Amino acid sequence: MTAITLAKGITLGLRAAMEADPKVIIMGEDVGKLGGVFRVTDGLQKDFGEDRVIDTPLAESGIIGTAVGLAMRGYRPVCEIQFDGFVYPAYDQIVSQVAKFHFRSHGRITMPIVIRIPFGGGIGAVEHHSESPEAYFAHTAGLKVVACSNPVDAYWMIQQAIVADDPIVFFEPKRRYWEKGELDEQVEPDPLFSSRVVRKGSDATVLAYGPMVKTALQAAAAAEVEGQQLEVIDLRTLSPLDMAPVHESARKTGRVVVVHEAPGNLGLGAEIAARVSEECFYSLEAPVLRVAGFDTPYPPSRIEEEYLPDLDRVLDAVDRSLAY
Amino acid sequence: MVGTVVLTLCHRSQLMHRTQAPQARPEIEEEKTSTATGKHDDSPHHTRGASRSATHRTGAGDPGSLAVRELLVISAGSGAAANASSGFGPGLKEVFGPAVEGTGPELIQLLTPEGERVEHPEFAFDEDDETIKSFYRDLVMTRRIDTEATALQRQGELGIWASLLGQEAAQIGSGRAMREQDFAFPTYREHGVAWCRGIDPLHLLGLFRGVDQGGWDPLADKFNLYTIVIGAQTLHATGYAMGLQRDGLIGTGDPDRDTAVIGYFGDGATSQGDVNEAFIWASVFNAPVVFFCQNNQWAISEPIERQSKIPLYQRALGFGFPGLRVDGNDVLAVYAVTKAALQRAREGSGPTFVEAYTYRMGAHTTSDDPTRYRVIDELEHWKLKDPIERVKAYLSRGGVADDAYYAEIEAEGDEMAARLRKGCLELPDPSPLDIFDQVYEEQTPELVAQREQFASYLASFEGGQS
Ligand SMILES: Cc1ncc(C[n+]2csc(CCOP(=O)(O)OP(=O)(O)O)c2C)c(N)n1
């Protein structure tokens, strides 16, 4: 057992993946000598060399576009996008190229590319550094999208994403980078594309992923004091969704609240609400409720605490669900 | 000749000074020869300057015979490609001239680090000493803003700060070269240009504190909001310039009417697609825009070598407009060159690339730790080229200013800093409800409902909030 931070979990996972497969290479801005602005790639260039840990020119489209060519040569590029708000120059390459190669080539060409994106707010940053763009990618056929929420998952999920043969957008909750967890390598990890019940409960189900898992757990702890048992599910995979545990929980509690930082309009919560109502209609005691960022651009940081879903807003939704 | 933008022969980058050498050097960069400066005639309009001056570069006898097209076949990079006889067209050194070390003749300088005025064959500083005194004030005040903001960040009053330390001359020289009607598109570091545009520095602090995203009026102040997404603003600058063109605001000869745009960006930004597209647009539409690149040698932890194999200003030629390298720590040279480039744009002669060769003396931002990736020697080397010290040396030597003047400016700076500090702490946080009203010009019913819902949620807390 070792205590590691979430950031360290990714670092160790990257290191293990690079040791296991010489075709794994890391590319991004400032990932080499600096070790990334969050130090996630710290020490990797020193140990694996400049050919495998590449400080790229400052152009995101270039990072992803060249990853495509490298993938065609059998490499497994792990691309770092420095912050969520800077992925858009690469959007065309991701959505029109990375996502479609397998389909267009009848599977002759695979794109085992991982695109790491630190996402979400809560760190007091200036604009473009706090966004949650996951829905754009989950909406795109050909891409898989996952989000880790804790150090142990970070460690395993990044390795699983790297060995997977489809392109994966890998979201990392940047405000949880420094939170700690105990890693026991003997414990078998869950499969990558699976959701997981992280707290058992019977009164209502709270679904979350990435940074909001902790918020949901805090809400559940507070609810317990008030006598309510909330079940919390860490979705982990956003595309494909793993709905089985969600449906099971919904059938049990009859009440579902989905939480994410991203704006509510056409966010993950909308898809989940639709699927739960399609599959569990007769079990539901209340409509599926969403707690999300507002449908505005991310606000200046002095009011981000108001913008972001927090314990109170989650409980407010739970109360509304229970009162239905 | 003064005021005419001239293409100089291109030389080996001064960057060879760098103590770290992460990459194998291309063969052509091994050379250490000096070279002459090429220039073309001094007629005011040089819309086809690139191809004409290409002739001078290669020394071909027949002016205009070498088309820009031929420059495009240059394979920059490895030694073999630099050879003329390889079948891949002219080599780099044939086109750009032999390489030189250090501050080669391509570096336009009018005031040495020691504070001596020097002549340049094409550019001169044609303002009086009083103007230089006022530059001094701007430089010192700008640095004072920077120091205060850095301190405020350290004390937790700002989320982050992007220091301009070392780049004051590049910003004041270019900012002061603008005329009232000109429009600037900054990055996130142009605090000195903001100062020249008359923006209250408190607005800059507001952005970095997180109370808003730039409190000034970009259209009225003719200074766009800061742009953090690297390079995006160069296209905006180009589009704005195309608007001026269509509005008949260039080439009329009326100095109060003809207008130019200046787009700021860094050395790292030159790799972005947007920036390269901006060059293409500006070139083919002959847009009245000056691309002002502060090459501070670093893009966070990545040295300039990671963005370019040739000196940045030489890239302009490939796009079809002139590029110049100016000593970015020399406020007089930056002023003279930018003024000429802006005038060229106003006259309808199209875009110019100005590379202000400078150095980022501080960390990338207050969140950064440069000791992880660069050596201290480099900093020491650049300390000797301080942009303020050389102006002070010049003013003192000529008796233009004395200690009393410096003390006066110092006091003015302290006063401003105190005002900024107080103002920063008093900046009101925005109301969380305001964000709903800012999204659209025409408000949507959905957002109105969302706002109302949130308002009643906030009110449901004891004592309410907002
Ligand atoms: C599209 C985009 N990608 C990445 C970043 C993160 N980032 C901020 S500043 C910077 C380096 C910029 O270097 P340069 O253009 O030389 O400007 P300087 O900071 O040196 O003034 C990077 C990579 C960003 N802001 N925007």
Ligand SMILES: [Mg+2]
């Ligand atoms: Mg730079």
